[in-house]
Amino acid sequence: MPAKPDEVSRNTPISRDMVQGTMEMLILKTLDLEPMHGYGVALRIEQISQGVFRVNPGSLLPALSRMERADHVRSEWRVTENNRRAKYYMLTAKGRKALSTETRQWQRQIEAISRILEA
């Protein structure tokens, strides 16, 4: 079902670096849909962003670690449908709150940026 990263990003121009600071928000939002393992989070973000974002393990996994340390997510080992062992992450109450806070702040900021760009 999930498209492979290469296919996603090939037809569209170039995938730039992720806007700094947004990764956590995107992960929180993705996990708000349903618990998922890291690899799944990456695929989903790439898919929904239509290849604009490429999520590599070297960014994702440290982010998940930070978030677990911050008690925004918790994790447990399970076995996937494909019979592979994977660490499933799910939001905590604190994480849900963080999601709403960060989303609100994000909105404020892009509105401010829009105001400047449209001056």
Next chain:
Amino acid sequence: MPAKPDEVSRNTPISRDMVQGTMEMLILKTLDLEPMHGYGVALRIEQISQGVFRVNPGSLLPALSRMERADHVRSEWRVTENNRRAKYYMLTAKGRKALSTETRQWQRQIEAISRILEA
């Protein structure tokens, strides 16, 4: 957790850190209106963003240096209306092009982020 020190405690929440990577775009846009000195750029961005962004010299001046090195702006010393010496910056052709490129990429990215946040 950065302790929030001082006078910024207004009636409206608090201005968070600037989204990484957007400072250059905002500076370019500001200078696209008219040549300006650094301090003026800072004031204008704070004003138009209605206090969402605080632009401190330690971020702004290094950014302007980078941009001058990249030939996105050039500068010259002048005297302000207040009879103060200040370095006026203006866009180069390359800077104008960078502004349009960066703005386009910014749009793509916030659209992608919106798609994820609204999933």
Next chain:
DNA sequence: TTCAAGATGTAGAGAATCTACACCATTGAA
């Protein structure tokens, strides 16, 4: 048996921002 895909993880580098200073000139008020 070998190899691609699924999955997690670490190390080190690089970029952009922040805080916290330091410095100088001009103006206005005490």
Next chain:
DNA sequence: TTCAATGGTGTAGATTCTCTACATCTTGAA
């Protein structure tokens, strides 16, 4: 006359997040 506030540029060091590049293990299929 002094002195503080305002206007203005600049640097140093820390922090934070992302990136590239690797390493490792398992499973399923050719």
